[in-house]
Amino acid sequence: MRSASRAHLHAMFRALIGVGLPLAQMVERASRVFCESTLASQYATLVCGKAGKHGDVELCNAGHLPPLLVGKSDVRSIDATGLPLGIFCSEEFSVAKAQLGKGDLLILFTDGLSEAQNLSGAELGVEPLIDLAKTGLAASAHELVSLCMARAAEFREGAPSRDDLSVMVIERVG
DSSP states (O other): OOHHHHHHHHHHHHHHHTTTOOHHHHHHHHHHHHHHHSOTTOOBOEEEEEEOTTSEEEEEEESOOOOEEEOSSOEEEOOOSBOOBTSSTTOOOOOEEEEOOTTOEEEEEOHHHHTOBOTTSOBOOSHHHHHHHHHTTTOOHHHHHHHHHHHHHHHHTTOOOOSOOOEEEEEOOO
16 A cells, blocks of 8 residues: 555544544544545555453454454454455444453554465465464564564575565553
8 A cells, every 4th residue: 555545544533523424424434535545456454443441352353454363371363354445335334342461462464474485485474473473472572573574585595585474463461
């Protein structure tokens, strides 16, 4: 996505947050405005979330890679709840709900991580990231980001990155 489109989306969400809409409605409005104000060939994937004081999390996943919820004993992915923004001007979205316990982590990442390619052109994929999260169940958020970045670099075998790579890990501490 071009930086102008990214800035456009950022401004839309900043404006919509103040309206106080439920998460799904906010993403639906953003999708409609984005669809109506960009070229037909433009779309955007994203995960938009809302966290409560007691570990309750709502996620609206518009065609993005699945966030990973790392609990004390397991890792599960949270699938998309709608198509990418801008595909259809009247797209409806739903919200996935999760409960984070103390020490649980939520991993969000761009396709620059899962689509990291090695010298033979194979892609890393999401499963190795799930396996990495399982082996790092006791890792902190900072350590898990470092593990993900190191895994991608190791997998690439010296090949350059083809895409931007972002990893965000949210940890419930209280």
